[in-house]
Amino acid sequence: MPKRIQLPDDFYKHDFKQLAKIEKHPRTRIRFIGLSHIQNGKSYEQVAQYLLQSLSAVKQWVRHYKDEGIDGLKEKQRSGRPSKARNQNHTKLLQSILAMQNDKNGGRVRLKDIQNMLAKDFNIHYQRDLCINRNDHQKPTFHPLGNFLNPALALLGQGLKKSPIGQNWILLIIPIYAKVSQNINGVHYLLTKLALKLDKC
Numbered sequence: 001m002p003k004r005i006q007l008p009d010d011f012y013k014h015d016f017k018q019l020a021k022i023e024k025h026p027r028t029r030i031r032f033i034g035l036s037h038i039q040n041g042k043s044y045e046q047v048a049q050y051l052l053q054s055l056s057a058v059k060q061w062v063r064h065y066k067d068e069g070i071d072g073l074k075e076k077q078r079s080g081r082p083s084k085a086r087n088q089n090h091t092k093l094l095q096s097i098l099a100m101q102n103d104k105n106g107g108r109v110r111l112k113d114i115q116n117m118l119a120k121d122f123n124i125h126y127q128r129d130l131c132i133n134r135n136d137h138q139k140p141t142f143h144p145l146g147n148f149l150n151p152a153l154a155l156l157g158q159g160l161k162k163s164p165i166g167q168n169w170i171l172l173i174i175p176i177y178a179k180v181s182q183n184i185n186g187v188h189y190l191l192t193k194l195a196l197k198l199d200k201c
Helices: 009-013 016-022 026-039 044-051 054-072 090-103 111-122 130-137 149-155 162-170 183-198
Strands: 141-144 170-174
Touching: 009 026, 026 044, 026 054, 044 054, 090 111, 130 162
Parallel strands: none
Antiparallel strands: 141 170
């Protein structure tokens, strides 16, 4: 028999199910759903299992509710990386971009123009994303094919290492880096794994 949960008196006054329906933030919605299950008599362990959350997370939701009420369950601003323009006047920055667009004779303001303006006027320096930059430094790599020439022999454990054909064939793998979709990342992962296996031949 699970241990009885000690909850505040006003816990049952709230309709957490209804609050979850109108809540826009997904993390807060999950917390409301979890507390709705606790209102219905479920244990912390059951709620954690239903919502695929850790037991400590469910206990933390109840603790936040006890300390701060409903506001303790709402998602708070996360720290994240500080903005490089945090000390600058954002309104002035926006006005500078709009003025640049108005001064331009045809065409649009490009990201490169904004980048130059930030460096010149605000002393803020940005560069391209690291994943894009990484492609500039990578060189194509070569790997001997070895066991991959004949999959049947590879399954039997009889590779072509001793065969002159296995030593002469070469597989060219050009590095692919992209943040467009998971499929492209999957291809990059597949090529990397293939290169690692070929190195061991």
